Amino acid sequence: MSKKIVVIPGDGIGQEITDSAVAVLKKVSDKYNLNLEFESHPAGGTAYDLCGTPLPQTTLEAAQNADAVLFGAVGGPKWDNVEPTLRPEKAVLGLRKGLGLYANLRPIKVADALVEYSPLKEEIVKGTDVLIVRELIGGIYFGDKCESEIYEGNERAWDLENYSVPEVNRIVEFAMQAAKKRKNKVTSVDKSNVLATSRLWRRTTAKVAEKYPEITLENLYVDNCAMQLTINPSQFDVIVTGNLFGDILSDEAAVLSGSIGMLPSASIGESTSLYEPIHGSAPDIAGKGIANPLATILSAAMLLRYSLDEQEAATCIEQAVDKALAQGYRTPDLYKEGFIKADTKTMTEAVLSNI
Ligand SMILES: NC(=O)c1ccc[n+]([C@@H]2O[C@H](COP(=O)([O-])OP(=O)(O)OC[C@H]3O[C@@H](n4cnc5c(N)ncnc54)[C@H](O)[C@@H]3O)[C@@H](O)[C@H]2O)c1
Numbered sequence: 001m002s003k004k005i006v007v008i009p010g011d012g013i014g015q016e017i018t019d020s021a022v023a024v025l026k027k028v029s030d031k032y033n034l035n036l037e038f039e040s041h042p043a044g045g046t047a048y049d050l051c052g053t054p055l056p057q058t059t060l061e062a063a064q065n066a067d068a069v070l071f072g073a074v075g076g077p078k079w080d081n082v083e084p085t086l087r088p089e090k091a092v093l094g095l096r097k098g099l100g101l102y103a104n105l106r107p108i109k110v111a112d113a114l115v116e117y118s119p120l121k122e123e124i125v126k127g128t129d130v131l132i133v134r135e136l137i138g139g140i141y142f143g144d145k146c147e148s149e150i151y152e153g154n155e156r157a158w159d160l161e162n163y164s165v166p167e168v169n170r171i172v173e174f175a176m177q178a179a180k181k182r183k184n185k186v187t188s189v190d191k192s193n194v195l196a197t198s199r200l201w202r203r204t205t206a207k208v209a210e211k212y213p214e215i216t217l218e219n220l221y222v223d224n225c226a227m228q229l230t231i232n233p234s235q236f237d238v239i240v241t242g243n244l245f246g247d248i249l250s251d252e253a254a255v256l257s258g259s260i261g262m263l264p265s266a267s268i269g270e271s272t273s274l275y276e277p278i279h280g281s282a283p284d285i286a287g288k289g290i291a292n293p294l295a296t297i298l299s300a301a302m303l304l305r306y307s308l309d310e311q312e313a314a315t316c317i318e319q320a321v322d323k324a325l326a327q328g329y330r331t332p333d334l335y336k337e338g339f340i341k342a343d344t345k346t347m348t349e350a351v352l353s354n355i
């Protein structure tokens with residue numbers, strides 16, 4: 001039976017990078033007889049322009065009925081001034097909520113071939129292998145908000161953060177299970193010296209950890225964690241944290257690998273899961289054909305691994321990416337003299353030729 005992959009390119013470089021990942025998926029599908037079917041749907045600013053909403057019901061329903069979703073990115077300056085509830089970013093938030101994607105996995109592994117591109121010294125960054133487990137459908141992102149009100153004579157806005165015990169339990173359980181398959185260490189990141197939600201997070205995490213005596217649990221404040229990621233990233237195995245902290249820390253951690261264009265992610269829910277690079281729509285390079293497609297290609301590998309349980313095909317993609325890098329192909333975000341300058345198409349061809 002065929003497996004349906006819903007592809008949502010979105011805006012900016014979204015089309016270019018999802019085209020690359022779909023080409024790679026088609027090649028492994030042929031090689032391993034996976035029988036993948038692809039169906040493309042609009043979202044983000046592109047969908048807003050087409051039908052007045054960033055997440056058309058048809059896109060959400062197609063995603064809900066798919067075996068897995070491959071997402072590009074949404075957003076861009078063109079839509080910066082649209083009504084807040086219709087911003088392109090609402091598409092990705094709506095998909096996360098609509099699919100119940102509570103666990104966002106952002107693996108940060110520094111490929112040996114790319115160690116020299118890190119802004120950090122080689123001896124600090126070498127061997128970095130962190131999995132950020134970010135809670136994705138709660139916290140301040142989804143709390144009540146007010147865009148504007150007059151309070152004591154001044155205009156103000158507010159966003160409320162709330163977390164419930166079951167929400168924290170669910171994501172910390174996920175992190176513990178992930179750590180069991182890795183190095184048995186979980187670092188829970190919060191701001192419990194200031195925030196009530198963080199204090200609940202820390203109490204709840206400690207309770208969950210009692211069930212996992214084999215796992216070492218460490219708690220860090222988010223500001224310290226941000227610093228530790230740059231001074232000693234290899235101290236981390238699994239980091240579990242809330243929605244906002246996870247967003248910020250994962251962009252920070254992404255540069256350890258040399259470029260945000262390298263980092264894939266999986267957003268896991270109870271049924272259909274979604275896969276996307278952690279970067280955005282990169283409006284500054286959109287349409288130039290020079291975006292690094294590897295984060296999206298590696299997200300496609302995660303799709304095969306987590307949604308379709310096609311481990312061999314997933315490994316095949318990951319190895320093809322490593323080979324293309326070892327052969328010297330570099331998109332401009334990672335280019336240095338002595339390497340082969342590759343645009344998006346050339347890099348994609350390089351990966352395809354190693355499959
Ligand atoms: N999941 C998503 O859809 C998502 C994620 C993050 C940001 N965004 C949106 O994207 C838009 C732009 O945001 P931003 O500029 O803060 O972040 P961004 O990640 O789009 O870009 C930051 C920088 O990284 C570069 N970059 C990003 N991806 C790259 C790639 N694959 N190859 C080479 N270089 C790459 C960009 O050129 C830019 O210089 C905003 O509208 C934002 O809301 C969307």
Ligand SMILES: CC(C)[C@H](C(=O)O)[C@@H](O)C(=O)O
Pocket residue numbers: 075089092093247278
């Ligand atoms: C576009 C935006 C809503 C999104 C987020 O904040 O979660 C992005 O930054 C990400 O990291 O996926």
Ligand SMILES: [Mg+2]
Pocket residue numbers: 247248251278
């Ligand atoms: Mg982000």
